[in-house]
Amino acid sequence: MLSVENTWKEVRDSGVDTVIVPFSAIEQHGHHLPLGTDWFLADENARRLGERLNAYVLPALAYGCSREHMAFAGTVTLRPTTLAAIFEDVVESLREHGFKNIVVFSSHGGNWILKPILREINFQYPDIIVVWGNGPLADDGEEVPEDIHAGRGETAAMLAVRPDLVKNHESAPASSGIVGQEFNDYVGMDKSTKTGAWGVPAEGTAELGEERIAGNVDHQIRYIEWALRRVEMLRSEGGATDR
Amino acid sequence: MLSVENTWKEVRDSGVDTVIVPFSAIEQHGHHLPLGTDWFLADENARRLGERLNAYVLPALAYGCSREHMAFAGTVTLRPTTLAAIFEDVVESLREHGFKNIVVFSSHGGNWILKPILREINFQYPDIIVVWGNGPLADDGEEVPEDIHAGRGETAAMLAVRPDLVKNHESAPASSGIVGQEFNDYVGMDKSTKTGAWGVPAEGTAELGEERIAGNVDHQIRYIEWALRRVEMLRSEGGATDR
Amino acid sequence: MLSVENTWKEVRDSGVDTVIVPFSAIEQHGHHLPLGTDWFLADENARRLGERLNAYVLPALAYGCSREHMAFAGTVTLRPTTLAAIFEDVVESLREHGFKNIVVFSSHGGNWILKPILREINFQYPDIIVVWGNGPLADDGEEVPEDIHAGRGETAAMLAVRPDLVKNHESAPASSGIVGQEFNDYVGMDKSTKTGAWGVPAEGTAELGEERIAGNVDHQIRYIEWALRRVEMLRSEGGATDR
Amino acid sequence: MLSVENTWKEVRDSGVDTVIVPFSAIEQHGHHLPLGTDWFLADENARRLGERLNAYVLPALAYGCSREHMAFAGTVTLRPTTLAAIFEDVVESLREHGFKNIVVFSSHGGNWILKPILREINFQYPDIIVVWGNGPLADDGEEVPEDIHAGRGETAAMLAVRPDLVKNHESAPASSGIVGQEFNDYVGMDKSTKTGAWGVPAEGTAELGEERIAGNVDHQIRYIEWALRRVEMLRSEGGATDR
Amino acid sequence: MLSVENTWKEVRDSGVDTVIVPFSAIEQHGHHLPLGTDWFLADENARRLGERLNAYVLPALAYGCSREHMAFAGTVTLRPTTLAAIFEDVVESLREHGFKNIVVFSSHGGNWILKPILREINFQYPDIIVVWGNGPLADDGEEVPEDIHAGRGETAAMLAVRPDLVKNHESAPASSGIVGQEFNDYVGMDKSTKTGAWGVPAEGTAELGEERIAGNVDHQIRYIEWALRRVEMLRSEGGATDR
């Protein structure tokens, strides 16, 4: 494992081509944990990854997107576009040095801007791989998802809404995908599907489509009405926190 | 329900203060569904929402972030920052007219930049609510999550890594949260938690922390190693799609 | 004609290399026309163009730059830079698919940011042509303009202001241009002029220059003084609209 | 008249509240005129304006948007967004000093990005007026335009395309506007129109609409086809310029 | 002293209103020092400052602008605009919490974008002070500079170039400034000078001006000619580093 405790010469001579890039946050963690919790954990996580992968481990970026914690003293938050710019610059620096595998993770969920940027970067620089460290494992009992794109669900919905535009779906081949859905971050759908569809179009029916749309809308309606009331109530209250 | 088929006077005189803002994509949908599938479905969904909510329904934005589909003819993709700018401008226009509730959803998963921007907007303009239409429902059998922030998991991890920084977690009060986690998009944690923590810190132990960290790292290692091999293989192959 | 009602395969197999990209606006249209007027008309216009040109027709972008209509409920406006970013992304997507001719028009005059961006794009990507659909027709009785750049007018003005810098204009060749002025959006002046000048420099005189400058300034002065008074008056009034 | 040859104290004590902000370009002007032609003329124009208006005259910005002239040595071009940023900064500086009337003009047509930005600025800062120095004069024999927005033309087009959405246009009041169309740069349509419409809706007929749409499409088609051929030809040729 | 090892409650209850914001870099430091040298030193420096000032000490930002070191493995560099965005976001976060004094320093000289941004921030938010930690000390034997702005030097130069624009400089009051020049980062010149000038205008003469300009130009000429030769030579060589 290499880190910024090494010299540039040691990094260069190591032959290492993998880098760990950890993201975190400086944000409140209740009365019992420090503001730097995510930052400490990210570095610990990165160190362990670096040892197992024999990688060059960068320091965790202390600052992240923590807007929802800004009511608590000491929290620091970045605009999502700032975090995106940092991510791009770090990857471009590493690519310039010839590293091939860049493992990115965040100990803080609010840094989600990293995911769409990660996708853009992977399609912009097909000579490197920027991997999201917390992707799901298909061989771990988690099944490969079956109805991702233009499959049973969307086919059914179109049969309900614009059946005139659905073409021979009964004979459309099923395509269960050969990797997990998160691979859309790394390669185009042309690498992982037979027709561009992912799922079983033939199982789609107008009834299923109508049911699916109606159920979804019912769900949304109840959620939205409830949430609007709840937010209005919460905002007008003093807050639930013992401060 | 109102839409762009109405005149400005009808919108103004209606007293309506809710707007539906649908996002979608122009992207391939296999051999049997049209490029506009997400767009058609988003408008249908929006119309149904608008009727139930008595809202002003905007046309679905046709273009979205579809980078992973760009190998298929006819697909159009926006940079995430472009989609973010559109979202901001539309919300600012609606807020200028005095609308209070802005319901946003996307029929296309790849438009995820909308979520971090939605969070920023809600904190920037506390006089309106921008709601994510597909949030989870707590009263639907889904339980309110219990270990979100500074709870059992993070406390355990800190006990394993930096126990010197954990303060009296055994007596730290449990705080299960009074709404779902997605409410962090709408209000600060100070509105929904007692200490800023969300979970049961007292249940954290160093053993649990070590186990959790190690398990996570094991998972990551296996995923990353497998994914690196798989991506390399897929890229060097001609692709699985029958084109 | 192709549209987003087609599948990606139909678009790919068609051999079509022309795309129609319509822009419009969601803005008030008086008491008798709907907010979506420009949007409906843009799609109608695009469809007719697409049929005649055998092109792939994209949906009209609903949103445009409508700042001046924001006093009317239901109007939506984009910042000019947002509209510019959308335009760039759409053209880059289409270019990536190999389309060669991109026909752009706007049913709404306020989207004028499209013109300078169109010019930048054409010079950035000389392998495609982005055409402004509403350019003037030279063979329709409209004459090719004769005094565009460094011709009679500018030569005269320089003779009045800095005659020491004008070099042998009496013998400078006339150059009437071989296409219309709007071709500056597509190719450099080196493609359409003999010397870089467009007009008849030899006709320039100091008297004409003085007259031209003075007339222009007179015009400006009267306009500005009148406009300043008129704007001040209008702003202090309640407005002329029956709302 | 004041200029940058004065001291700050002279400017402050003058009571002047009008500024002239000239834009220009450094671009080729044929064999007989210097690269700085637009720049010299802009300063001359600005000086004359400043004397007549008793204004503070800023130096003409030398650089402008001259992409179409970049094939000629010595030309300098800015990105449109750069020019927009300069314009915004200068106006904000002047507004900070308390100037009320900012007269902007460009001696170079290619700086058209200034117009949409000027509109945005005027709506952002209603306490100042940024005037486009070359606006048309209504009292000069030029008639106030009569069919600008939601009038005869658009009403007719909607009667041809979506007659179901046109509401009682026969009895819709004519509204000829009380100022010229360029006033949309300074105030909202609510200041200058009765219904939001500008024109005579009652004169619209479906026949006129069909004729208008068809004529426009015919025009566009002929233009596009001719232009596509012409551009292709021009690009493949060596160029017409004697260089 | 407080740091991210504290809880948010400890920070809030401390009454501390000063924050230390350290910047650094991850860049090569020869064969004998680690890549993290600047980062380690910045944190050490910040800790000492924090203890003496009783401040809230943030972690040093690991990444900085290190373009000139990118030939050495392991170095990471940010675009200047990215570093500027981080700086702005951190200051805005701290200001939102009510901190008043923000002490910024960089252990790495290449982060100089921080200085112009620091100036902009101080003028944008006059309710806080962002102090550059490495400013010069006037009471340390360093004299307050005497010829900063519109003083002897510039007056002399104008006497040589445009004497017609120099007004009664012989009787213009000397103004030695009441603080050091770096105070232009914190307050306007109106706070620290009598006339806006800083220096002794009366000492300016045309001879001095000519001498000053000529000397400066001589210096520039020799430097530029030598540097152009030297850079060309260095670039064409293999480099002097033992790598």
Added chain:
Amino acid sequence: MLSVENTWKEVRDSGVDTVIVPFSAIEQHGHHLPLGTDWFLADENARRLGERLNAYVLPALAYGCSREHMAFAGTVTLRPTTLAAIFEDVVESLREHGFKNIVVFSSHGGNWILKPILREINFQYPDIIVVWGNGPLADDGEEVPEDIHAGRGETAAMLAVRPDLVKNHESAPASSGIVGQEFNDYVGMDKSTKTGAWGVPAEGTAELGEERIAGNVDHQIRYIEWALRRVEMLRSEGGATDR
């Protein structure tokens, strides 16, 4: 010498490959000098440079970054990012014409954003040289600096703070650099140093390091405390200027 008083043809035929790009400011210069002082001086300076270097001399950009002078009427200020964009566009225009040597200087110190941008540009476009016209002269009696990077000072500091990370510095070779430090704007450290270090690492001791750090911190502390008091006092006062 060439300028914008020449035609494009004269510039093209001249064989000149050097350009002078002067920056300045429109800002107050006391009671006795005009607002355009920097602008006039920059043009004078540029002209003299142009004559000596046989260069193409562009007009000085009138506007600059003058935030600290905005309390004085007539001053104009640009955001640093705006000035950076102008600089980039001008250099890219000149590079497109084939110029090789671009000499940049500013008659106004507040335009310091130019320096980091200049560095970025030089590394982005290694086929041209953008030279900062006011660089120091090594052959003029000024010695080449000896302790720039990873030398005595930094080595000593690391010996005091993290001695475990310092590797055999006693035998690390001294490297005095073969050019001045400002060459980091033009070429990477790999061109000018033996090990990446610049200085004499072997002279570093822990005592020197401790002394250096402590002295620096003492200096900072006294400065910051004094400055905080002084700024607070100045802001609360009416200002020292006779206005």
